[in-house]
Amino acid sequence: MMDSFIHFLLHRFFVTGDPMIYGADASIALASIGIVVVVTYLKKWKWLWKEWLTSVDHKKIGIMYIIAALLMLFRGGVDALMMRTQLALPNMHFLTSEHYNQVFTTHGTIMIIFVAMPFIFGLMNIAVPLQIGARDVAFPFLNALSFWLFFFGAMLFNISFVIGGSPDAGWSSYAPYAELSMNPGVGQNYYLVGVQIAGIGSLASGINFLVTILKMRAPGMTLFKMPMFTWSILITSVIIIFAFPAFTVALALMSIDRLFGAHFFTIASGGSPMLWANLFWFWGHPEVYIVLLPVFGVFSEVIATFSHKTLFGYAVMVWSMVAISIIGFVTWLHHFFTMGNTAEVNAFFSISTAIIAIPTGVKIFNWLFTMNKGRIEFSTAMLWALAFIPNFTIGGVTGVMLALAPADYQYHNSYFLVAHFHSVLIAGPVFGIFCGLYYWWPKMFGYMLNERQGKLAFWVFMISFNICFMPMYIVGLLGMTRRMYTYPAGMGWTPFNFIETIGAFGMGAGFLIIAYNIVWSTLKGKRDTTGDPWNGRTLEWSIPSPAPEYNFATIPTVSARDAFAVAKTQEDQENKKERQLFQPIHMPNNSGIPIIMSLFMFIAGFGLVWEWYWMVIPGAIGIVVCMIVRSFQYNDHHIISIEEIERTERAAGRLS
Amino acid sequence: MRENENQAVQSEHAAFPWKQVFGLLLSLALTFLALWVVLGLSLSVHATLTIIIGLAILQALIQLFMFMHFTEGTEPVHQIIGIAFGLFVTAMVVVLTLWILYYAI
Ligand code: HEM
Ligand SMILES: [Cu+2]
Numbered sequence: 001m002m003d004s005f006i007h008f009l010l011h012r013f014f015v016t017g018d019p020m021i022y023g024a025d026a027s028i029a030l031a032s033i034g035i036v037v038v039v040t041y042l043k044k045w046k047w048l049w050k051e052w053l054t055s056v057d058h059k060k061i062g063i064m065y066i067i068a069a070l071l072m073l074f075r076g077g078v079d080a081l082m083m084r085t086q087l088a089l090p091n092m093h094f095l096t097s098e099h100y101n102q103v104f105t106t107h108g109t110i111m112i113i114f115v116a117m118p119f120i121f122g123l124m125n126i127a128v129p130l131q132i133g134a135r136d137v138a139f140p141f142l143n144a145l146s147f148w149l150f151f152f153g154a155m156l157f158n159i160s161f162v163i164g165g166s167p168d169a170g171w172s173s174y175a176p177y178a179e180l181s182m183n184p185g186v187g188q189n190y191y192l193v194g195v196q197i198a199g200i201g202s203l204a205s206g207i208n209f210l211v212t213i214l215k216m217r218a219p220g221m222t223l224f225k226m227p228m229f230t231w232s233i234l235i236t237s238v239i240i241i242f243a244f245p246a247f248t249v250a251l252a253l254m255s256i257d258r259l260f261g262a263h264f265f266t267i268a269s270g271g272s273p274m275l276w277a278n279l280f281w282f283w284g285h286p287e288v289y290i291v292l293l294p295v296f297g298v299f300s301e302v303i304a305t306f307s308h309k310t311l312f313g314y315a316v317m318v319w320s321m322v323a324i325s326i327i328g329f330v331t332w333l334h335h336f337f338t339m340g341n342t343a344e345v346n347a348f349f350s351i352s353t354a355i356i357a358i359p360t361g362v363k364i365f366n367w368l369f370t371m372n373k374g375r376i377e378f379s380t381a382m383l384w385a386l387a388f389i390p391n392f393t394i395g396g397v398t399g400v401m402l403a404l405a406p407a408d409y410q411y412h413n414s415y416f417l418v419a420h421f422h423s424v425l426i427a428g429p430v431f432g433i434f435c436g437l438y439y440w441w442p443k444m445f446g447y448m449l450n451e452r453q454g455k456l457a458f459w460v461f462m463i464s465f466n467i468c469f470m471p472m473y474i475v476g477l478l479g480m481t482r483r484m485y486t487y488p489a490g491m492g493w494t495p496f497n498f499i500e501t502i503g504a505f506g507m508g509a510g511f512l513i514i515a516y517n518i519v520w521s522t523l524k525g526k527r528d529t530t531g532d533p534w535n536g537r538t539l540e541w542s543i544p545s546p547a548p549e550y551n552f553a554t555i556p557t558v559s560a561r562d563a564f565a566v567a568k569t570q571e572d573q574e575n576k577k578e579r580q581l582f583q584p585i586h587m588p589n590n591s592g593i594p595i596i597m598s599l600f601m602f603i604a605g606f607g608l609v610w611e612w613y614w615m616v617i618p619g620a621i622g623i624v625v626c627m628i629v630r631s632f633q634y635n636d637h638h639i640i641s642i643e644e645i646e647r648t649e650r651a652a653g654r655l656s
Numbered sequence: 657m658r659e660n661e662n663q664a665v666q667s668e669h670a671a672f673p674w675k676q677v678f679g680l681l682l683s684l685a686l687t688f689l690a691l692w693v694v695l696g697l698s699l700s701v702h703a704t705l706t707i708i709i710g711l712a713i714l715q716a717l718i719q720l721f722m723f724m725h726f727t728e729g730t731e732p733v734h735q736i737i738g739i740a741f742g743l744f745v746t747a748m749v750v751v752l753t754l755w756i757l758y759y760a761i
Contacts, residue, residue: 214734275757341760
C-alpha cells in the first residue's frame, strides 16, 4: 500500500528524471517560500487580502491581470528560448523530441490564452470605464470572478510540467492524437480543464463589458461619440460572446471523450476527429480578432494623441471593425484547407478570408491619414504604434498568401506559416500591449515609465523580432516544417536557424529591459501630477493619476468626440474647480467569494485532471455553496460621503 | 441617456425569484432527460436525434424567456441586433460545418 503510493508519487505524480524539471521544482519552491516570507515579514497579508485579492475595483483587477500576464509572458518566453536553443544548430540534444512537443504546446497555449487574453482584459479593465465616464463596470463582482477564474485556470495549466506532465498535442490539440488512446496520461486533461476554467472567465468578461459599454456611458456620449478603444472593446465583447461557447462545448466534448469514454472525436463508434478541428477553429479564428481588435483600438488612441489630431475616418474605422467581426465568423476553414475538403468548400473560405483583409487594410490607411500633416511626437508608445504598421502589414500580406487554398498546400504547416502568425501576433497584440502599457501606465500607477529606457527596449525588441522571424519565411519555403524538434545538417537551413535563435535571445533582452524599466521607474520614475501627461483627448485623462476609487467625482457630460480635448479648448479649468457640486457615491463592496469560488474550481479541476472524484465532489459543492452565499448577500455596496470625496479631490489638487 | 443609467446595475431584492428557480430546475430536468434518451433508451438514430433536438429548442426558449428577460427589454434595437447576430452565427456554424464535414474525404 505505502509502497505503491510512493511509486505513484515518484512515477506518475511528480515529473522526474530531467535536471531542468528539478531546477524548475527548486525555483518554484524557492519563489513561493520567498513570497510567503516577504509578505509575512512586512505584515502585508491583511493588506494584500483587503486591498487586492478581494477587490472588485476595475482598476485593481486590471493591474492584477497585467501582472499575471507579465509573469506568463516570462514563462512563455522561456519556452520559446528553449525551442530556439534546441533548433540553433542541426542534431542538437538540448531537448528530447517528447520534451520539445510539450514545450511548443505550452508555449502556444500560454501565449494566446494566458498572455494575450489577460493583457487585453487588463487594458480594457483599466481604460474602458474611465473612457466612458463610469465609476466601475456593470457587474464588478463578476469582473473579479472572471479574473480569478483566469488566474486559477492558468495555474492549473502551469503546474502540469512539474506534476503529472505537460500536454503535448499542440495548442490546437487536434484529435485523434489528443484523445485517450494515443495520448494517455494527465497532460491533455490539464489543457482541457485549465483552458476551460479560464474560458468561462473570458466569456463572463465579454458579457460584462458589453453591458458596461451599452449601459454606463456618461450622459451625452452616444455610441458614435465613444473613444475608438471603447468601440474596439464593444465589438470584441460581441465576438467573445459568440465565439467562446463553441470552444467551451468542444473542450467539454473532448473531456467527456477522455474522462467518460465517449467518442465525439474518435473514429470509433462514429465520431469525427475533423469535427474537433472544425469547432476549434470556429472559435480559433475569431479568437485572433479578439486579441487583435483591442490593440487596433489602442493604436487608434495613441496615434491620434501623439499626432495631436483627431482620428481620421472615425465612422469608417467603426464599420470596418463591424465588418471584421461578422466576416471573421466565416473564415475558419483556412486553418485546414489541406484536410481533404472539396474544392467548393476551400474556394468559399479562401474568398471570405481574402475579403476580410479589406477592412483591415482600410484601417491601416486611416492610421496613416491620421498622421498625415499631424505634429508627430515620438514617445515610446508612439514608436510601438508606428512599428506596428509595417510589421503587421507584412503579416497581413503573407496571411493573404496563405489564404489562397492551392498555394496553402505548399505553405501549410511550414515555417512560412510560423513566421506569418508571429508577424501578426507579435506586431499586433504584443506591440499593442506594450504601446498601451506605456500610454496608460501613468493613469494606472501615477508615475511615468522612463522614456529613454523604454525607447531602448523598443529598438532592441523590434529589431530582434525581425531578425528572428524574417529568416523563418525563407526557411519555410526551403521546406522546413513546423513542430520539428531537430533537423539534419546539409539542408541549407542551418544559417537561417542560427540567425533566428540570435533574434530570439535579442527579444528576450528587450523584455528584460522593459522589466528593468518598470522596476527603475517604480523607484525613481517621474510622478504624473497633472493626470494628463500626454495632452490626451479622452476622458480618462481628465481625472487625477492614479484615478481615485470612484473615478469621477462628478459624472462628466459629453457633447463631442474626443470629449476631453474639446473640454480643454472650451473652458477654463479654474472655473471648473468652483462649480463642482458633489453627491454621495455608491460603490460596490469587496468580496472574498470570487477568489474562494475560483479556488474550488481549481480543486475540482485538479480532481478532474487526475480523475479523482473524491476531490471533484467537494470542489463542486464548494462552488455551489459560494453561489448560494452570494445570492443571499444583500448588503453589497457602501457609500462614499461628500466629505471624503472633497478630501480626496483636494489631495489630488482638484479642489482649491 | 438617463442619469440613473450611469450606476452599476443594482440587484433588486424584491420577491423570491420563483421564475428563475423554476427555470433552473426545468433546464436541469431537460438536460438529464436528453442524456437518458441517448444512454437509457435504444431508439433509432433518427428518433434519438429528433427528440434531443426538440429538447434543445425547448431549453433555448426557457433560457430566453426565464433568464434573459426576452420580453422586458427597454432597448429593442440592441435586442434585435443581438438576436439577429446570434441567429447568423448559429446558422453559419451549423450549415457550414455540415457542408464541410459531409464532403470531407
Ligand atoms: C492577429 C491576427 C492573426 C493571428 C493571431 C493569426 C494566427 C494564426 C495562427 C496561430 C495560425 C496557425 C494555425 C495552425 O496551428 O496551423 C494561423 C494560420 C493562418 N492564418 Fe492567421 N492570424 C492572424 C491574422 C491573419 C490574417 C489577417 C489572415 C489573412 C487575411 C490570416 C490567414 C491565415 C491563414 C490562411 C492561415 C492558415 C495557414 C495554414 O494552416 O497553412 N491570418 N494564423
Ligand atoms: Cu484564422
